[in-house]
Amino acid sequence: MSSKQTLFLSIFTFLTVLAWIAFDVYHAVTTSTITPVQQELIKPLEPSFDKEVISELKEGQQK
Amino acid sequence: MVIEPKIEPYRRFNRYYTMLEPLLAHPEIRAYTMLVLSLFTMSFFGYFAIRPTLTTVINLRQQIKDMRFVEQKLQDKINALSEAQVGYENIKPDLEIISTALPPETKFPDFVKSLEKLATESGTIVVGLNFQNISLSSLEATTAASEIPIGFSLTISGDYANLADFVKRLSRFERLATIEKIGLAIKKEKEKEALHLTLVGKTFYVQ
Numbered sequence: 269m270s271s272k273q274t275l276f277l278s279i280f281t282f283l284t285v286l287a288w289i290a291f292d293v294y295h296a297v298t299t300s301t302i303t304p305v306q307q308e309l310i311k312p313l314e315p316s317f318d319k320e321v322i323s324e325l326k327e328g329q330q331k
Numbered sequence: 332m333v334i335e336p337k338i339e340p341y342r343r344f345n346r347y348y349t350m351l352e353p354l355l356a357h358p359e360i361r362a363y364t365m366l367v368l369s370l371f372t373m374s375f376f377g378y379f380a381i382r383p384t385l386t387t388v389i390n391l392r393q394q395i396k397d398m399r400f401v402e403q404k405l406q407d408k409i410n411a412l413s414e415a416q417v418g419y420e421n422i423k424p425d426l427e428i429i430s431t432a433l434p435p436e437t438k439f440p441d442f443v444k445s446l447e448k449l450a451t452e453s454g455t456i457v458v459g460l461n462f463q464n465i466s467l468s469s470l471e472a473t474t475a476a477s478e479i480p481i482g483f484s485l486t487i488s489g490d491y492a493n494l495a496d497f498v499k500r501l502s503r504f505e506r507l508a509t510i511e512k513i514g515l516a517i518k519k520e521k522e523k524e525a526l527h528l529t530l531v532g533k534t535f536y537v538q
Contacts, residue, residue, distance in 0.1 A: 271363045278370035285377040292382055296389040301397045310404035315414035322425050325432050328503045 432507045433478060434536050437465055442506060442534055446485065449504065453497040455489035458527060478535040485530045488520075494528045501530075508534045 302310075355361045422429075443460065450457045463482040487497060494515075501508060512531040517524050 271360070271367075274367050275363060275370075278367045278374070281374045282370045282377075285374040285382075289377060289382045289385060292386050293389055296386050296393060299393070301390070301394045302401060306401050310401055310408065312404075313408055313411040313415065315411040315418060317418045317422050319422070322422060322429065325428050326425065328505075 428505075431505050434506070435538075437481065437536050438506075439465065439481075442481075445504070445506065446501075449497060449500050450487055453489070453500055454493040455487040455497050455528075457485070458488050459486040460484070476537050479538050480533045480535050482531070482533050485532070486527055487530070488518075488525045488527050491526060494526060497528070498530070501532075506534060508532055 355364065439462075446460065447457055461484045465481050487494065489497070498510070498513065501510065510530060510532045512529075514529040516527045516529070518527050519525075
């Protein structure tokens with residue numbers, strides 16, 4: 269193997285490793301660590317009751 | 332005490348130094364060798380040391396960020412639950428009305444009895460009553476409650492005023508029932524004409 273080929277191989281290896289690191293970092297940044305169970309648990313809850321409907325039901329029964 | 336220099340390793344590797352020395356004497360070869368060795372070293376440590384370290388650091392940072400987000404959302408949910416608890420206490424006296432309007436089971440016999448009672452009160456006669464297929468046994472609980480419709484078709488007979496009274500009573504019925512279609516027809520019964528009202532509707536229960 270000539271010295272130029274060795275140099276080319278080392279540069280190519282270095283660039284591949286660099287790209288690999290970049291891809292791994294990107295993957296780690298974009299991947300969420302929230303589990304499906306946690307996603308289910310953090311679903312928002314509407315705390316108010318529709319009092320209008322309850323009054324309508326009451327009025328309907330009183331008539 | 333005199334410390335003697337360790338010359339044994341030098342002697343052992345002396346022939347390698349002798350071999351490399353003339354090679355590295357050329358500036359071009361020396362530059363190439365240094366560059367290639369540096370690149371391979373960086374690649375090696377990049378792959379086996381820097382990559383796992385960076386990935387671990389970023390993963391941990393991401394975990395911290397996500398856990399803070401989850402904690403915030405859970406705190407919001409706890410606040411919402413407290414608020415809901417207060418609201419629930421306020422509507423507690425009306426729960427009976429709600430569970431009558433939208434029962435947690437089919438309460439099929441009760442509904443039929445109520446329809447018959449309505450018919451009697453309004454002075455009409457129930458001629459026919461059909462229901463869609465429903466499961467009378469309680470099914471397994473699901474994660475989110477939803478209203479299940481029960482379709483029915485009711486035919487009653489009587490004079491117009493009584494039929495109108497029945498419809499009026501049904502629309503104010505304590506159990507939630509929707510009227511989708513009403514049909515009026517005159518039919519002969521024992522050589523006598525009678526007004527028949529066919530009503531298609533839905534009632535609901537929560538599952």
